[in-house]
Amino acid sequence: MRISEPAGRKMLISWLVQWSMCPEDRLGYDPTMCRVPNPDDADVGGSNSDKVDDKRYTIDCYDDKSQETTTYITKRTIMSADDMLGRHTRCFVATRHSGSGTESSANEVVIKDAWSPAKHPPLEDPRDEIKLLRKIHDTFEQDTPDHIYPNMLVGSHVRLDQKDKSAIDTTDAIFNAAGVDRIDPPSDPGTTSAWSQQPLRAHRRIVMSPVGHSIKTVKNEAELIIVLVEAMNCYSSVLSQCGVLHRDISTNNILVVRDGENKIPRGLLIDFDFAVNVDTHERSARPERSGTMPFMSIANILNLDTPRTALDDWESLLYVVCWLATVGITSSHRVPDAELGKKPIKYWRIGSPEEIAIAKRTHMHSDVIFQSNIVEEFREQYKLLPRFAIALHKALFGNVNCPGAVLGLKVYGGDSSDDDDDDDSFNGDSGDSGNKPTGGPNDPLVKRSAHVDEILANLEKVLGKFKRKAIAVL
DSSP: OOTTSHHHHHHHHHHHHHHHHSOHHHHTOOTTEEEEOOTTOTTTTSTTTTSGGGOEEEEEEEETTTTEEEEEEEEEEEEOOOOSSSOOOEEEEEEEOOSSOOOOGGGOEEEEEEEEEOOSSGGGOTTOHHHHHHHHHHHHHHSOOSSOOOEEEEEEEOEEEETTEEEEOBHHHHHHHTTOOOBOOOSSTTSOOOTTBOOOEEEEEEEEESOOBOGGGOOSHHHHHHHHHHHHHHHHHHHHHHOEEOOOOOTTSEEEEOSSTTSOOEEEEOOOTTOEEOOTTTOOBOOOOOSOGGGOOHHHHHTOSSOBOHHHHHHHHHHHHHHHHHHOSSGGGOOOHHHHTTSGGGGGTSSOHHHHHHHHHHHHSOHHHHHHHTGGGSOTTOSHHHHHHHHHHHHHHOOTTSOSSSTTOOOOSSOTTOOOSSOOOOOOOOOOOOOOOOOSTTOHHHHGGGGHHHHHHHHHHHHHHHHHHHHHHO
């Protein structure tokens, strides 16, 4: 279209007229979510009107179990999504909309609105987060655990009225409304694709409690350890009692929950978008790369042909600890990007997946390499976190049956099941760090799948030990 020519200008005007007369659902508006004026914003349209927290909405949330719709009004936005593509996850703190204008923080909930990857048909997708959270809710409602967990109150796919019938809001529905067929994107990420080649995504909306805060809100390393331990306690219960493998332990998916300013914080595990149901006995899943790159396990990054087990998520926990201890857990401790760029840990997020996996294999292979390359780069004010990281590393990579992260080298000289409350020291040689990606039967990351229960038992001991130490510090 050339607007310098009469035909081009005519076409532009025609489009503008059609857009002005087009039904809102064809333009992409979601009628179940409406913007409302912020009563606290006296400068509507002024300099403060672009702040994320100034945008408030009424949101209709349908529950596919009760088949009822509840309307909530948002109080603040805690995650926004500005990109057109991807999961477009948005999260809001909200309360039930009574129409009276009164609000109570005691009844606050979190609304998660996301376009999650889906399989066709979406309602039969076994990876549906709504189904998994409902399974967790129903299990823990009968047998309430000591830890907190994401308690889903309302959940369903968003439905829109189109052509006098209700349809699930998916990328297919969007393309159908435009008269175009959606095409699955090419499997090779390097292949050029047409604009109509988009993955199938389903619009899901979930209402949960309790309301948590970013892990960056912890006040010190002791609080961080307690929060991480609580979140992993939830992880273990969800796996053992519900048969759900999380597969995305990261800094964004562990929240801090406080019942009072001076009370010990609690840890909340969230975001089951990548979670899967697993076999009751095997507690593993078919290989499939998922998660957040700096925190993904080596086997996950390389997509090794070995079952994904709980150990992959525990390995992610170790990377979370190392990352936060290096970059700083509070704003006053934060390491500038320029300084972070000089630390070996930067290679956990730079380069191809294979290069990142090689870096992690090298760093994890022995206690000597791990401590000299990673632990010694922790912020100097941390005293507990180095010992916590070393203990997790020992349990994960120091098992005598599958030591290290590279082929053929013994790493630790003792029995990794030792639970001495005060001795975190090791002996043994680091050896050559030969770091080629493998995945063969002698790869320690493949061999450890035969020793999951033993390694998990040692990891659980580490959690209990360091939670006691952290509480004693507080």
